Amino acid sequence: MVDAHRTFVIVGGGLAAAKAAETLRAEGFTGRVILIGDERDHPYERPPLSKGFLAGKDERASVFVHEAAWYAQHEVELHLGQTVTALDCEGHSVRLGDGSSVQYDKLLLATGAEPRRLDVPGTGLAGVHHLRRLAHAERLRQVLTSLGRDNGHIVIAGGGWIGLEVAAAARTYGAEVTVVEAETTPLHRVIGPELGQLFTDLHAEHGVRFHFGARLTEIVGQDGVVLSARTDDGEEHPAHDVLAAIGAAPRVGLAEAAGLALADRAEGGGIAVDAGLRTSDPDVYAAGDVASVPCGWGAAGGRRIRVEHWANALNAGPVAARAMLGQDVAYDRVPYFFSDQYDLGLEYSGWAPPGTYDEVVVRGDAGKREFIAFWLGGGRVLAGMNVNVWDVTEDIQRLVRSGAAVDRDALADPSAPLGGIGR
Structure with a gap:
């Protein structure tokens, strides 16, 4: 039985939003959970849109986070096909496109990102x-x-x-x-x-x-x-x-209009949150593509990053939900993503855009496309990418998280146990 005295609202219809709703119920929250999405479809995962579903390998039903009946079974109220047009932090309410408003005790913004548009003649053509x-x-x-x-x-x-x-x-x-x-x-x-x-x-x-x-x-x-x-x-x-x-731009319009703090564009923009995914308003949280999170791990520690990948939404949604419940939690995951192209599969962990690293060390045979690449800065592993090599993500993320100095030669040597490097 839902206790109507407390209402948690989630704005967004993606993976972060769905996992937050799931976690609220799993953690025993008995108040109202209202999820508002501007698409008519139930929350779904985005990687299949450019991978299995697009390629015709996966069916449409495979993209959804939960079956449609799950939401009613767990008493999650859905407002699909509804745009949130305004956020009133002082009044603890959001206004919808149909003119109605919804009150909240805690609010999660999981509004994601929007594809950048080509600013050239001809973009209005049907193709x-x-x-x-x-x-x-x-x-x-x-x-x-x-x-x-x-x-x-x-x-x-x-x-x-x-x-x-x-x-x-x-x-x-x-x-x-x-x-x-x-x-x-x-x-x-x-x-x-x-x-x-x-x-x-x-x-x-x-x-x-x-x-x-x-x-x-x-x-x-x-x-x-x-x-x-x-x-x-x-x-x-x-x-x-x-x-x-x-590329894509974080959907920060609601947050910006409401006066919430935003991250610097040089650091990817987005809504600035603390380690518990709280915004500058203590009753408003943000997770997923739209959130700019302070790094506490490895060489990236001390700066903010915004990550637009599946694993970030998967893991940040539950952390935000627990924070909304008053639990002492922190989001400190090493960024991770994967890609499949033809017969090449890869996983990437860490954060090392150009300008942040000194060299790239390759372990294995890049010519055969079976290798691990490591991006090093100051003798420390900033990121690693395994290409057609599997079951090494845990070791790569340990190296990234530790920020420890590594033996470059051992890192490049396939015969040196990866699990022993940097310990």
Whole structure:
């Protein structure tokens, strides 16, 4: 039986929101739990949108965090297809798009991120796509199926994780693919240039064309149909469809308008929270893609980071729920993500964008795409990525978390037990 004297509201319809609701009930909270999402679908996980579901390997039902009946069974009230238009921290209420308002005792903002838009002529054409929501993935899956059947061509603006995963899916369907990337290698802002060529070669072997050092300047169309995409170096690429995969921005509009503290843009922006995921208002919390969390681990300790990955939402939602219940908790997970592209699978742990590391040490055979790469700064492991090598994430995360000096030669030596390094 729900006790209506306390109400916890969750704004967001993703994994962090669903796991927070689940944790509130698992921890014995008997008050009202209200989850408000601006999509009509029940909360779902986003990795399948660019992986298994997009590639046609997984069914639509597989993306949802819980079965639809779970929410009623656990007395979680759903307000789906509703946009929260305002947050009144003083009045402890949120206003919805239909004009109604909901009162709260504690509030969790799990509003996620929004894909960045291409600011060029032609973005209003029907064949221009973004990939963030299930509806986007459903539409793009149909597009890739048609392109593969008709030998059509998609131009992807951006060579990050989303761009490359969509490129792999597109080639699986048989579509022609060109990736336009402003840097000299794909994934430059995450893994740097040292390993970028590996991913260039991987995709080139599967027929993907790359155009590096360029940006889209115009999408050319006729009668509402995409015909080509032009770049700032004068090139023009044939295209039937265009995907904008140029990153995402945290959805901080509610928080900003309500006067909550935001993180500096130089540190990824987002809503500034403490270790317990509390915002500058003691009754408002934030988790997932939108939250900027102080690091207490390894070489990244002392700064804020904002992480847009599945594991962050999976683990931060429950921590926020426990904090809302008054438990003494802290979120200090080492960032983790995974990617699957053709026959290459990888896991990445840590945080080491270009400019933060001194060198990259490779353990194993990069030529065979079976290796572990370590990003080092000051003799300490900042991040590690295992490529087609498994069951090493725990050891990699231990090295990242410890911030201990490591023996570089031992790190590079496959015969040296990884579990013994840095101890």
